[in-house]
Amino acid sequence: MTIKWISTLLLSAALLASPATAQDRAAETRPIHDRSQWLPPSVPTSDDVLRIPAPAGYNAPKGSFVLVGGRLFDGTGAAARPATIVVEGKTITAVLKPDDRNWPKDAIVYDVTGKTVMPGLIDLHMHLTFLDADDMSVYSDSNISGAQSVMRGLGRMGIYLQSGVTSVRDVGSHGDAPFVLKKLQAAGEIPGPRIFAAGQLITMTGGHGAGHAFGPGYPEVGDGNPNSMVRIASGPDEWREAVRIQFAKGADLIKLASEYSQAEISAAVDEAHSLGLPVTVDAETQYIDMAIKAGVDSIEHPLPRSDAAIALMAKKGVASVPTLIPYRIITRSSGGYFGSTSRRFQLNETTILDMARKMRRAGVKMGIGLDLIMNWPEYMPGAYINELESFTQIGFTRTEALVAATKTSAEIMRMGDRLGTIERGKLADIIVVDGNPDQDLSALKKVRTAFVNGRLMLQDGRLFMPAHEEKPLPSAK
Structure with a gap:
């Protein structure tokens, strides 16, 4: 045995025993597992991130319709133009020139002359069941019922749809409520936007949002409160298990929040990616460095981070959902963001725009x-318009801001192949606006019609449900 060989062996042993090296190994997470190699395009799947095989014509409404006479803003970044849109079932089957009448003879024809037809808006950060201000003094996550959560979410879905939002990414809600609402909406049983649900937000004991997990009757930390909007986890194994629990419920993504160790967030991201789920994180300062190292897919909020972290986000394709409007509301309502251990830094209207x-x-x-x-949500649709206007303040054109609200947001959800633009083959999530939002964003206050998955769900600015169709009684034997 040579001295050189012994030295190498001792060095290897020292590195293996080093906590820092163990942490680095934990940070080597795998990318999102792509199952497309096992599912060719010819196999129909569910219209969500999970892409579960489904029967042909899955969840498609009957019939077809045509939108004629309007100007099309298709969400690709191209200039608006006159066009006719043809939808069969849940799919956009053609985008025709105005004089082309090549559509099904039995199609319902909607005259949208003088209006703009565009992809439905997307909100990448919302909490369907978050307690109202009045309820927070009475209820906690431990004594709120599932029925209350579902009804609260149902009301908010209506507000969002009336504001032109046809897809929402719920990044933390109570128990199974978001999954119940997702299923009902997808079946066309309730009007509202598509729901892409994360299930419970995952954080450590004392981490951001952890207060929602506590209250009278809350079980021991680590056991989990199934009706809470937050899941407390401690150590890499519990973070992996927390991810698996959301996956079992039907999650479309995983939402993590600081604080955490590198090993914890790396384990969670690795587990989510192995299951085919993207990960977004509510993080700040050094926790953003950890999140980028772990391989997260997007980062929420305009919170402090280094220039090096920003450069790494761009290099590694880590998306940002800046959520400028809530911090503007907080600053104007209470003068600042107070009382949170996860917000120990300066945070105001200037800092959020600068970031x-x-x-x-x-x-x-x-x-x-x-x-x-x-x-x-009572601030809608003004809050959405304000966020778009903020994007123009940081360098986006109006067209680019609307593309961010549609095409780019769909891509961040990993749904860019099905949503976000009005093109042949895409799902028919379409809004009709009384005005030209690409020229004046405030026109989005006048969303008159909305289709979600080819179903009419907003008519004349009001929620729409088709009339009940009576089924005949069973025949007497």
Whole structure:
């Protein structure tokens, strides 16, 4: 045995025993497992991130319709133009020139002359069941019922749809409520936007949002409160298990929140990616460095981070959902963000725009999310328009801001192949606006019609449900 060989062996042993090296190994997470190699395009699947095989014509409404006479803003970044849109079932089957009448003879024809037809808006950050301000003094996550959560979410879905939002990414809600609402909406049983649900937000004991997990009757930390909107986890194994629990419920993504160790977030991201789920994180300062190292797919909020972290986000394709509007509401309502251990830094209207502007200049992919908690959905659609206007303040044109709200946001959800633009083969999530939002964003206050998955769900600015169709009684034997 040579001295050189012994030295190498001793060095290897020292490295294996080093905590820092063990942490680095834990950070080597795998990318999102792509199952497309096992599912060719000819196999129909569910219209969500899970892409579960489904029967042909899955969840498609009957019949067809045509939108004629309007100007099309298709969400690709191209200039608006006159066009006719043909939808059969749940799919856009053609985008025709105005004089082309090549559509099914039995199609319902909607005359949208003088209006703009465009992809439905997307909100990448919302909490369907977050307690209202009045309820927070009475209820906690431990004594709120599932029925209350579902009814609260149902009301908010209506507000969002009336504001032109046809897809929402729920990044933390109570128990199984978001999954119940997702299933009912997808079946066309309730009007509202598509739901892409994360299930419970995952954080450590004392981490951001952990207060929602406590209250009278809360079980021991680590056991988990199934009705909470937050899942407490401690150590890499519990973070993996927390991810698996959301996956078992039907999650479309995983939402993590600081604080955490490198080993914890790396384990969670690795587990989520192995299951085919993207990960987004509510993080700040050094926790953003950890998140990038772990391989997260997007980062929420305009919170402090280094220039090096911003550059790494751009290099590694980590998207940003800056959510500028909630911090503007907080600052104007209470003078600042107070009382949170996860917000120990300066945070005001200037800092949030500066951070968003830095990310824009660095080339970070950016989508639209509002984070309207408590009774803040009442600010819709003005809150959404305000977020779009903020994007124009940090360097986006109006057209680019609307693309961020549609095409880019769909891509961040990993749904860019099915949503976000009006093109042949895409799902028919379409809104009709009384005005030209690409020229004046405030026109989005006048969304008159909305189709979600080819189903009419908003008519004349009001929620729409088709009339009940009576089924005949069983025949007498």
